[in-house]
Amino acid sequence: MTAIRASSLVKGYPAAGRTVRNVVSNVSLTVEDGEHVVVVGPSGSGKSTLLFCLAGLETLDDGSLWLLGNDVATMSRDVLARLHRKRIGFVFQDYNLVQALNVRENVALSSRLSSESPDWTQVAEALEAVGLGGFEKAWPSALSGGEQQRVCIARTLYSSPELVFADEPTGALDQKNRAMVQAQLVGLRRRGTTLVTVTHDLQVAATGDRVLVLVDGSIFAELRAPSPEEILSAISSAEADSIEGAA
Numbered sequence: 202m203t204a205i206r207a208s209s210l211v212k213g214y215p216a217a218g219r220t221v222r223n224v225v226s227n228v229s230l231t232v233e234d235g236e237h238v239v240v241v242g243p244s245g246s247g248k249s250t251l252l253f254c255l256a257g258l259e260t261l262d263d264g265s266l267w268l269l270g271n272d273v274a275t276m277s278r279d280v281l282a283r284l285h286r287k288r289i290g291f292v293f294q295d296y297n298l299v300q301a302l303n304v305r306e307n308v309a310l311s312s313r314l315s316s317e318s319p320d321w322t323q324v325a326e327a328l329e330a331v332g333l334g335g336f337e338k339a340w341p342s343a344l345s346g347g348e349q350q351r352v353c354i355a356r357t358l359y360s361s362p363e364l365v366f367a368d369e370p371t372g373a374l375d376q377k378n379r380a381m382v383q384a385q386l387v388g389l390r391r392r393g394t395t396l397v398t399v400t401h402d403l404q405v406a407a408t409g410d411r412v413l414v415l416v417d418g419s420i421f422a423e424l425r426a427p428s429p430e431e432i433l434s435a436i437s438s439a440e441a442d443s444i445e446g447a448a
C-alpha cells in the first residue's frame with residue numbers, strides 16, 4: 202500500500218499587506234509503506250509546514266492528499282481525528298506535551314484518547330527505551346527540552362502507529378541521546394513503520410531511503426540512500442541556487 206500520496210500541495214500564510222506567501226509550493230510526493238523519507242533544507246524553507254500538511258494537520262490551499270488509503274478532502278473531522286489517534290504518530294519540533302499530565306500519562310495519551318486502559322508496563326518500557334526510566338511521575342514543566350523530546354519519542358514507541366512524522370526528533374539532544382533516539386527510529390523502521398523525518402542532523406538524514414531537499418517550499422533535489430557528505434553537498438547547492446534566484 203501507499204502510505205502517503207500528496208499531489209501539488211500548496212500552503213500559504215498571509216504576508217505583509219494582503220498578499221499570501223506560499224510556504225509550501227506545489228509539492229508532490231509518494232511515500233510507500235515501510236519507507237523512510239527524510240526532508241532537509243535551510244531554516245524557514247517550509248519543512249515543518251510541509252510535515253503538518255502531509256500529516257493532515259494543516260488545511261491545504263490547493264492539492265490533494267491521500268493518507269493510508271484515505272482521501273483527506275472527503276474525510277469528516279471525526280474520521281481524520283481517529284486516523285490521527287490510532288494509526289499516525291507525530292513527534293513535534295516543540296514537543297507538544299500536555300502540561301497537565303505527568304510523563305507516564307503523556308506517553309499513554311493514545312490510550313486515554315481512545316478511552317482504553319493504558320498498559321503501564323509498555324509505558325515503562327517505552328520510557329526505558331529512551332533513557333527515561335524512573336521519570337514516570339515527573340511533570341513536563343520539570344523536564345529539560347531534550348527530556349521532553351524523548352517523552353515525545355516514548356509516546357510514539359508506546360502507541361506504535363503505522364505512520365510516524367518526526368520533526369527534528371534529535372534537535373534538542375546531546376550526542377548520547379541522539380544515538381539512542383536514532384537507534385529507536387531504526388527500530389521503528391525494522392517493525393515496518395513508515396517514517397517521514399525532518400532533520401538538520403546529517404547522520405539522521407543518512408538513515409533515510411530517500412532524502413528530499415526543500416528550498417523555498419519546493420523540492421529542489423531528491424537523493425536515494427545518500428551519504429551525509431552527499432546530503433551536505435545537495436543542501437549547499439540548493440542554498441547557492443536559492444541565493445542566485447533571489448538576487
Ligand SMILES: Nc1ncnc2c1ncn2[C@@H]1O[C@H](COP(=O)(O)OP(=O)(O)OP(=O)(O)O)[C@@H](O)[C@H]1O
Binds near residue numbers: 224243246247248249
Ligand atoms: N502559522 C504561520 N503563520 C505565518 N507564517 C508562518 C506560520 N507557520 C510558518 N510560517 C512561516 O513559514 C515559513 C516556513 O516555516 P517552517 O516552520 O515550515 O520552516 P522550517 O523549514 O521548519 O524551519 P526550521 O528549520 O527553522 O524549523 C517561515 O518563514 C515561517 O515564518
Ligand SMILES: [Mg+2]
Binds near residue numbers: 248249250294368
Ligand atoms: Mg521546522
